[in-house]
Amino acid sequence: MTDTPVRVRIAPSPTGDPHVGTAYMGLFNYAFARHHGGQFILRLDDTDRERFNATSAHAILEALRWLGLQPDEGPEIGGPYGPYVQSERLALYTHYADQLVAAGHAYYCFCTKERLAEMRAAQEAAGDATMYDRRCLTTLTREEAARRVRDGAPHVIRMRMPREGVTTFHDLIRGAVSFENALIDDQVLIKADGFPTYHLATVVDDHLMRITHITRAEEWISSTPKHLTLFRMFGWEAPQFAHFPLLRNADRSKISKRQGHTSLHWYQAEGILPEALLNFLALLGWSHPEEKEIFDLNELIANFTFERFNTSGPVFDLEKLRWLNGVYIRALAIDDLYPRVEPFLIKAGILQAQPVPEEQAFAKQCIALEQEKARALTEFPDLVSFLFNPNFPYDDEVVAQWLRPAPAHVRPALSTLLEQVEALPDADITAERLEEIVRRIAEELGVGAGKVIHPTRAALSGRAKGPSLFHMMAVLGKAEIRYRLKRTLEMMKGG
Numbered sequence: 353m354t355d356t357p358v359r360v361r362i363a364p365s366p367t368g369d370p371h372v373g374t375a376y377m378g379l380f381n382y383a384f385a386r387h388h389g390g391q392f393i394l395r396l397d398d399t400d401r402e403r404f405n406a407t408s409a410h411a412i413l414e415a416l417r418w419l420g421l422q423p424d425e426g427p428e429i430g431g432p433y434g435p436y437v438q439s440e441r442l443a444l445y446t447h448y449a450d451q452l453v454a455a456g457h458a459y460y461c462f463c464t465k466e467r468l469a470e471m472r473a474a475q476e477a478a479g480d481a482t483m484y485d486r487r488c489l490t491t492l493t494r495e496e497a498a499r500r501v502r503d504g505a506p507h508v509i510r511m512r513m514p515r516e517g518v519t520t521f522h523d524l525i526r527g528a529v530s531f532e533n534a535l536i537d538d539q540v541l542i543k544a545d546g547f548p549t550y551h552l553a554t555v556v557d558d559h560l561m562r563i564t565h566i567t568r569a570e571e572w573i574s575s576t577p578k579h580l581t582l583f584r585m586f587g588w589e590a591p592q593f594a595h596f597p598l599l600r601n602a603d604r605s606k607i608s609k610r611q612g613h614t615s616l617h618w619y620q621a622e623g624i625l626p627e628a629l630l631n632f633l634a635l636l637g638w639s640h641p642e643e644k645e646i647f648d649l650n651e652l653i654a655n656f657t658f659e660r661f662n663t664s665g666p667v668f669d670l671e672k673l674r675w676l677n678g679v680y681i682r683a684l685a686i687d688d689l690y691p692r693v694e695p696f697l698i699k700a701g702i703l704q705a706q707p708v709p710e711e712q713a714f715a716k717q718c719i720a721l722e723q724e725k726a727r728a729l730t731e732f733p734d735l736v737s738f739l740f741n742p743n744f745p746y747d748d749e750v751v752a753q754w755l756r757p758a759p760a761h762v763r764p765a766l767s768t769l770l771e772q773v774e775a776l777p778d779a780d781i782t783a784e785r786l787e788e789i790v791r792r793i794a795e796e797l798g799v800g801a802g803k804v805i806h807p808t809r810a811a812l813s814g815r816a817k818g819p820s821l822f823h824m825m826a827v828l829g830k831a832e833i834r835y836r837l838k839r840t841l842e843m844m845k846g847g
């Protein structure tokens with residue numbers, strides 16, 4: 353099938369918030385498809401009606417778009433093999449299940465839940481593997497079964513797994529993988545509610561959608577012999593398979609909802625850049641041929657091969673993600689960074705909902721001051737809030753150290769600074785000019801520069817730490833410096 357264009361899919365189940373595992377699968381499927389100039393398809397596996405969640409379907413697509421992993425075909429997008437939502441394809445699954453029944457590869461089963469529970473209990477008591485004992489296959493003739501179905505008896509359709517032999521396939525990441533057929537149960541293909549199971553729907557759709565490579569999480573590896581058997585029963589050529597390693601926490605446990613960071617919405621809310629998240633996910637299990645840590649999606653696409661995977665359960669280290677996120681934040685042009693931070697400033701009440709251009713220009717300058725430091729977009733509101741608030745709160749410790757009671761040189765230093773700033777023409781309110789002034793004041797007072805820089809920072813921000821003082825002063829501007837120095841000098845009187 354070398355000439356066949358590569359077509360891959362992800363088939364998430366819309367059961368809740370879009371999952372980080374979907375992003376992980378999406379990333380590698382997308383990269384593989386793009387590497388080969390093929391197609392990346394989104395299909396919604398919504399056949400489990402009990403767990404279905406209607407808003408989740410749209411959220412999955414939104415999350416993929418946020419990450420820059422736009423599917424070529426899928427729900428809301430369309431494509432030649434739609435619909436891409438399994439619950440809209442029910443007639444197809446019934447058609448193909450009937451075909452298997454007609455060919456003797458599948459059979460009707462009328463066993464009740466109670467009967468199956470008793471059977472399992474007896475098998476367990478006898479120390480046997482629990483699997484369907486084929487009562488409906490062995491005790492009912494096909495005509496009899498068909499008649500009961502026509503009469504409306506509740507039933508499922510089961511696949512008749514071969515009882516001998518081994519199913520072996522070549523996993524593109526793991527090499528040869530084998531399963532003994534005798535250990536595989538007769539899978540239900542159509543449930544009593546008429547819905548297909550995962551196995552049937554997946555195989556039918558992967559065939560009809562011309563999927564060439566199924567690359568999915570390791571947890572599905574035991575489904576693969578069932579799927580291969582179905583492909584064979586239908587007489588269809590099977591795609592190739594690759595099973596990605598499962599993501600794990602540092603203690604090797606599987607990442608789960610309880611830890612909160614499985615939802616992609618969590619990353620958005622935490623101010624993680626999608627580029628950083630992709631780079632982070634790419635490093636989980638895959639490695640760059642030059643061992644690079646920082647690389648973008650295009651570089652992953654260019655270098656993608658299955659050989660570069662290792663299967664030993666990559667560790668999900670959120671600290672590493674934050675570090676990477678910082679790297680990406682620093683690398684952004686300010687005009688690209690600003691619109692990403694703006695919603696966080698609005699949410700924090702620092703900016704009003706529709707900031708006017710002047711407010712945006714000022715906010716942009718404030719963000720630029722802290723761009724080097726932030727490791728998440730969520731950190732910006734706190735880092736810059738004082739710049740927007742002339743009546744910022746003073747930090748107790750910093751007040752005690754520099755302002756109230758103040759060392760003898762502080763009041764004269766701040767007063768002199770105030771006078772000199774007043775005298776400066778607006779055009780001279782630059783970081784360089786302000787630095788000169790502050791350093792000269794320290795010299796004239798016979799103290800080290802730090803002894804003026806720290807109290808000045810305290811006077812202008814109420815904080816012990818912050819962005820470069822002189823740049824921050826330049827952003828604040830003359831009127832604001834004046835107001836803040838006066839306010840602090842006034843406050844100092846109280847001591």
Ligand code: GLU
Pocket residue numbers: 362363364365397554567568569572
């Ligand atoms: N619905 C399955 C999932 O949630 C799809 C598995 C597959 O890719 O076959 O991951």
